[in-house]
Amino acid sequence: MALKRIGKQTVQFIHPPSIIATSTIVGPKEGEGPLSDYFDTILTDDLYGESSWELAESKMLREAVKTAIQKANLNITDIEYMFSGDLLNQLMSTSFAARDLKIPFFGLYGACSTMAESLSLGAMVIDGGYADRIVAVTSSHFSSAERQYRFPLELGNQRPPTAQWTVTGSGAAILSRFGDGPKITHVTTGKVIDLGIKDANNMGAAMAPAAVDTIVMHLQDTGFSPDSYDLIVTGDLGSIGKEITEEMVLDKGYNLAKVYNDCGLLIFDSQTQDTHAGGSGCGCSASVFCGYIYKEMQKKNMSRVLLVSTGALLSTTSAQQGQSIPSIAHAVTIINDIS
Amino acid sequence: MALKRIGKQTVQFIHPPSIIATSTIVGPKEGEGPLSDYFDTILTDDLYGESSWELAESKMLREAVKTAIQKANLNITDIEYMFSGDLLNQLMSTSFAARDLKIPFFGLYGACSTMAESLSLGAMVIDGGYADRIVAVTSSHFSSAERQYRFPLELGNQRPPTAQWTVTGSGAAILSRFGDGPKITHVTTGKVIDLGIKDANNMGAAMAPAAVDTIVMHLQDTGFSPDSYDLIVTGDLGSIGKEITEEMVLDKGYNLAKVYNDCGLLIFDSQTQDTHAGGSGCGCSASVFCGYIYKEMQKKNMSRVLLVSTGALLSTTSAQQGQSIPSIAHAVTIINDIS
Numbered sequence: 001m002a003l004k005r006i007g008k009q010t011v012q013f014i015h016p017p018s019i020i021a022t023s024t025i026v027g028p029k030e031g032e033g034p035l036s037d038y039f040d041t042i043l044t045d046d047l048y049g050e051s052s053w054e055l056a057e058s059k060m061l062r063e064a065v066k067t068a069i070q071k072a073n074l075n076i077t078d079i080e081y082m083f084s085g086d087l088l089n090q091l092m093s094t095s096f097a098a099r100d101l102k103i104p105f106f107g108l109y110g111a112c113s114t115m116a117e118s119l120s121l122g123a124m125v126i127d128g129g130y131a132d133r134i135v136a137v138t139s140s141h142f143s144s145a146e147r148q149y150r151f152p153l154e155l156g157n158q159r160p161p162t163a164q165w166t167v168t169g170s171g172a173a174i175l176s177r178f179g180d181g182p183k184i185t186h187v188t189t190g191k192v193i194d195l196g197i198k199d200a201n202n203m204g205a206a207m208a209p210a211a212v213d214t215i216v217m218h219l220q221d222t223g224f225s226p227d228s229y230d231l232i233v234t235g236d237l238g239s240i241g242k243e244i245t246e247e248m249v250l251d252k253g254y255n256l257a258k259v260y261n262d263c264g265l266l267i268f269d270s271q272t273q274d275t276h277a278g279g280s281g282c283g284c285s286a287s288v289f290c291g292y293i294y295k296e297m298q299k300k301n302m303s304r305v306l307l308v309s310t311g312a313l314l315s316t317t318s319a320q321q322g323q324s325i326p327s328i329a330h331a332v333t334i335i336n337d338i339s
Numbered sequence: 340m341a342l343k344r345i346g347k348q349t350v351q352f353i354h355p356p357s358i359i360a361t362s363t364i365v366g367p368k369e370g371e372g373p374l375s376d377y378f379d380t381i382l383t384d385d386l387y388g389e390s391s392w393e394l395a396e397s398k399m400l401r402e403a404v405k406t407a408i409q410k411a412n413l414n415i416t417d418i419e420y421m422f423s424g425d426l427l428n429q430l431m432s433t434s435f436a437a438r439d440l441k442i443p444f445f446g447l448y449g450a451c452s453t454m455a456e457s458l459s460l461g462a463m464v465i466d467g468g469y470a471d472r473i474v475a476v477t478s479s480h481f482s483s484a485e486r487q488y489r490f491p492l493e494l495g496n497q498r499p500p501t502a503q504w505t506v507t508g509s510g511a512a513i514l515s516r517f518g519d520g521p522k523i524t525h526v527t528t529g530k531v532i533d534l535g536i537k538d539a540n541n542m543g544a545a546m547a548p549a550a551v552d553t554i555v556m557h558l559q560d561t562g563f564s565p566d567s568y569d570l571i572v573t574g575d576l577g578s579i580g581k582e583i584t585e586e587m588v589l590d591k592g593y594n595l596a597k598v599y600n601d602c603g604l605l606i607f608d609s610q611t612q613d614t615h616a617g618g619s620g621c622g623c624s625a626s627v628f629c630g631y632i633y634k635e636m637q638k639k640n641m642s643r644v645l646l647v648s649t650g651a652l653l654s655t656t657s658a659q660q661g662q663s664i665p666s667i668a669h670a671v672t673i674i675n676d677i678s
Contacts, residue, residue, distance in 0.1 A: 004467075004468045004469055005419075005468075005469065005470070009443050011469045051660075052660050054656055054657070054660065055660070080344075081528060085448065088654065088656065089428045089429075089654045089655065089656060090428075090448065090450065090652060090653065090654035090657075091448050091652065092654050092656055092657050095531060095652035095657075095665050096657070096662070096665060098530075098531040098665070098667075099531040099532070099533050099665040102530050102531070103530065104348050104528040104529060104530050105528070105529070105530060105531055105667060106447070106449075106456060106459075106460065106528065107447060107448040107449045107456070107652070107667075108445070108446060108447060108448065109424065109429065109430050109446040109447065109448040110445075110446045111429065117445060117446070120445075121445065121460060124463070124464055124467055124469050125463055125467075127467065128343075128463055128464075128466070128467025128468070128469070129343045129344075129467070130343055130344065130350045130463050130467070131344070148656070189420065189443040189444070189445065190443060190444070191437075191441050191442065191443055191444060192434060192437040192438040192441070192444055193438070194438050313429060313430065313434035313446070314429065315427065315428045315429035315431045316428065317393055317427065317428060317431055317487070318393070318429075318431050318434075318435070321390075321391050321393065321394070323435070326434045326435060326437070326438040328437075328444060328446075
């Protein structure tokens with residue numbers, strides 16, 4: 001069998017799966033941000049005609065999947081597995097969407113790293129010969145996340161400048177053994193890293209060391225340099241986490257300055273949109289990747305991208321019990337025009 | 340490439356991975372049950388020296404992994420991926436254990452179906468050539484589950500006869516490309532099924548239709564009959580769910596009577612242990628499979644087993660919003676002595 005593992009935490013695909021279609025759906029605030037032209041659907045009401053924010057989030061995820069399948073000119077029954085997760089307890093958005101879609105389903109939880117986790121496993125399952133087509137999808141919703149993780153919105157609680165704004169959005173990607181589109185060539189799977197940050201209003205700082213660990217491991221394992229990429233993009237570190245990451249990676253000998261950005265900084269204009277340190281949530285890297293990055297790759301404005309979705313694995317229970325915030329990051333290399 | 344998919348939802352491995360070692364750790368009540376001789380460690384105190392039940396559960400999961408690795412004569416660094424999940428919000432047990440173990444980590448959520456989910460993905464990743472060795476592990480804890488999903492224990496709430504008792508336990512399995520041990524030959528991945536049950540005190544009835552769907556699909560996809568197996572075992576349907584499953588599968592033309600049992604019925608003596616309809620939780624099928632079934636397979640008392648872990652994908656939020664209980668079941672074929 002040809003070598004698929006390279007280095008310590010990376011695999012390289014023999015038959016890199018193509019991302020043949022994506023779809024995105026976002027909330028009103030995201031639709032007012034700098035990336036608005038890249039999203040397929042922008043909701044005018046974040047309840048999306050449903051009776052709760054959780055059901056609205058689930059509908060977003062379900063519709064993102066359906067639209068992505070349509071854009072790929074496929075039927076739901078052509079999709080062999082759904083790899084999906086979200087931030088809600090017991091993956092409420094995902095579970096209810098999977099019920100309606102009836103696609104064999106692997107539920108994932110990697111907090112905001114879930115988009116890269118779903119792309120990683122989906123790509124392994126296709127390259128390994130277990131499926132021809134899968135869908136990778138995640139979602140988050142500002143209002144369902146706030147009330148689950150923080151405070152009731154009605155409280156009008158003040159947020160510190162380090163706080164991030166959970167993206168209301170979902171992004172779905174169809175991976176296929178056949179067909180055209182940017183290809184997933186490498187996957188670097190993260191370890192859980194925890195340097196002791198306990199402030200749930202400073203998730204960027206908590207997640208940065210996990211992003212650093214995975215980015216450095218990826219570069220070491222593959223022998224790539226930062227310049228091998230047009231864009232290295234973390235999931236939702238925001239302004240504070242991005243700065244920490246850039247410095248810590250530089251300490252390890254890699255200068256990211258020319259190619260590094262963060263989905264949480266791309267999706268909002270923090271100056272005018274009052275989003276403090278930037279966007280966050282599973283839906284952040286999902287909608288930015290499936291919207292902005294995928295479409296720029298299709299236009300050939302970018303050719304080599306490293307998506308590093310980042311997740312903070314805390315819960316309200318762990319925070320209340322005084323625990324620090326374990327974090328994780330998974331990296332996926334997406335490349336145009338290899339064949 | 341050789342055919343790996345058979346039928347609609349099943350894959351068949353070309354190089355079936357071996358389960359080279361397992362480990363189990365259970366609480367005091369499980370240690371008083373009929374399977375006590377099969378568990379590696381039986382706790383005398385369900386706090387396990389920790390300050391909360393959640394931390395105790397996380398320690399159980401971590402120690403189960405470490406012990407399984409030791410039993411396989413390996414080091415932690417020999418394990419390339421950890422596939423793991425639990426019932427706590429944001430996978431608190433798993434995330435904190437993964438932090439201590441430092442193994443590249445895929446977080447999974449399939450409620451009580453997670454053990455079969457982790458074995459399924461772990462087996463694909465090994466057979467596909469992405470890893471030589473992985474650990475699949477899950478946990479649950481009666482006390483952490485009760486206060487998260489139901490009521491504070493201090494309330495002394497009465498439980499209806501249909502209720503099940505969450506198993507305090509963890510089971511870990513080391514899958515390897517090399518070495519001896521029962522092999523995983525087939526995996527059938529479930530769809531989410533929901534026939535409208537809303538009673539969170541009757542999870543067996545909610546999950547039974549998902550078990551039926553996956554078992555019937557497995558038999559159709561593979562051409563196996565129930566008699567192809569020495570044991571077909573669901574995860575935690577309990578007495579009510581087991582009866583429903585047996586009847587519904589019979590309606591589809593397959594008679595399970597001679598070979599069918601349920602981990603939730605095996606682990607407790609419901610007559611003397613006051614566990615009502617039987618055991619439940621991620622740790623139920625994990626500890627019964629990694630303890631009783633694995634050891635009986637090693638003794639050659641069983642040769643062909645279909646493990647069908649079953650999960651109820653509800654949350655307290657979905658229940659409070661009046662939603663029914665979506666459920667899922669994943670099936671894994673484990674066979675002795677193929678080569």
